[in-house]
Amino acid sequence: MIDHLLSVVAPHLCCGCGEIGTLLCDNCKYDIVNDVVKVCVQCGTPSGENNVCSSCETPYVRAWCVGERSGVLQRLIGDFKFQNMYAAHVPLVDLLDQVIDQLPKDTIIVPVPTVPSHVRERGYDHTLLLGKRLAKRRGVRMQHVISRTTVTKQRDASRSQRIAQAKVAFKVKTPIDEAAPYLLIDDVVTTGATIKYASLALREAGAKEVWVAVIARQPID
Ligand SMILES: [Zn+2]
Ligand SMILES: [Zn+2]
Secondary structure (H helix, E strand, C coil), X not given: CHHHHHHHHCCCECCCCCCXXXXXXXXXXXXXXXXXXXXXXXXXXXXXXXXXXXXXXXXXXXXXXXXXXXXXXXXXXXXHHHCCCHHHHHHHHHHHHHHCCCCCCCCEEEECCCCHHHHHHHCCCHHHHHHHHHHHHHCCEECCCEEECCCCCCCCCCHHHHHHHHHCCEEECCCCCCCCEEEEEEEEECCCHHHHHHHHHHHHCCCCEEEEEEEEECCCC
16 A cells, blocks of 8 residues: 555656556566466476476476566565565566466465465565455456465575475365365465475365466576
């Protein structure tokens, strides 16, 4: 809200080219979407149509990712997650919407639950915002069916700590519609442990098929 009021006084600038009046102009949006490459979201190796490779044996069978967390995409995500720029969820959902295939009408969108202290810091639940807007855009349901069993912050954790935390971090809190495909939404994939174990929780609770959509994956060093 504050962000909205400020934008009247200090208008948004495009994260890519600096154009006044928008957080991401159509040209910069086009450049990002045009650059989407097919890689396994779990391990980053080039893969086929569904962005999952056979050696990762992921509990989800399809994935979509806008791009690497670098350049314009990194700035936009940074503004959204760490600069309290609420309005950034709008272009981020535009990007997701452009890379995700057509969804069956019974698809259920599930945001990966955010750590409560991060929600308090930002003043909004960022994955919930993304999930809600995407569900509205696509005319499908969104359900907040997964909750966190731990409140540990991942930000400063090592790779092995993150994986160990994610293994026990999720539980499904409401009944699963066994006939519907579930589309899990997250912002950034780092180790891949969050989307893996959140998907696994859905599968173990009875979901027939789980898909994943993320905005960015951390580039491999
Ligand atoms: Zn631009
Ligand atoms: Zn893989």
